[in-house]
Amino acid sequence: MYELFDSPAYSEAVMQFRRAGERLATDDGLEERFELPQRTLVVSCPVRMDDGTQKVFSGYRVQHNQALGPYKGGIRYHPEVDMGEVAALAMTMTWKCGLAELPFGGAKGGIAVDPGKLSEGELERLTRRYTAEILPIIGPNEDIPAPDLGTNPQVMAWIMDTYSMSKGFTVPSIVTGKPVLIGGSLGREEATGFGVAYVAEDTLERFGKRTADVKVVIQGFGNVGTYTALKLRDLGIKVVAVSDVRGGIYNPDGLPVEELVEIVRRKGFVTDHGGGDKITNEELLALECDVLIPAALGRVIHKDNAQKLKCKMVVEAANNPTTAEGDDILRERGILVVPDILANSGGLIVSYFEWVQGLQEYYWSREVVHDELKKRMKSTFIKVADFAEKEKIPMRLAALMLGIDRVARAKKLRGLYP
């Protein structure tokens, strides 16, 4: 198992856990148990490509901890996916579920693949084979996958179908984030981005200012970035720069969010829009603004660029976007960081609503979902901000401590098997 610790992403996750764990001083060897995932699965997925050749892709599913309930977590399709990253993300999910007070444990999956380079048919065959390979360890009461970077409701539909076909009957609750027509929840698609926007608003109100000239910069314009921008616009908060893989655009007077979302929906890039100056992703991170929202990959704020950031606050929409060294520099510089497990928990929260709706076969209106999401995001924000203030600690540490403490208490109650 020690190769896990060779992974920078995994070491980082463990380091963050230790910082919080030391303060909590949980006993009974819990720290040691939390530092390793409960179960890891590596699968190889051979796929017949459109040209008749066969290609093999590596897939992973890591189940970190199930003290609070069935494992839960997304599936990521990205060329840089590896065991270390997936295990780190699975650990993050455990604390995220604990913080949000959901009856789930943390898991994560992924395939090392660039989904943009596959045809629709290849993507479907890869998804179905991966599902077949991880089938022995997933289930609606065991481990419930969801979308993450590079996957979407269509991929969830294929997972649900593959699982259901293997059982001989339809099992909607095997995944969340599936299309509404086959049991998905209204409001799930926009949930992560909306949640990020609520947290950004709360952060500005509590720690900054909430005036018409507040400027927000978003790195990444996929599902999370687009819905964050749309909700910020609804809340009357100006987005001055956004970017995608090709680079970004910047306009200090504000960007027409709706037009940019339209371009991206038509499979274009934000730089296709002429309404601002073209900038690189690195330049975007260094723009002067009130709130910077990294909503793309992990580890984008690190020791080599943290010094250059000119924002007042960072609201982490991506998972693990700040390295520990980057985080230390931001703290020294007085830049407030609102951590991922709080800021991006909206998707997970509505996944929980979707799971509950599926099990009860009773579906809620979009308004109910949106209201419940908003309530939970706001109360968790207050919980973390109050605790951080009381303990005089950064919000990341506060959020981790609250999440870990809940899992640790559950684990203690359940005792050691056998």
Ligand code: GLU
């Ligand atoms: N992949 C998302 C996350 O990282 C959502 C997970 C879920 O809905 O289960 O939080």
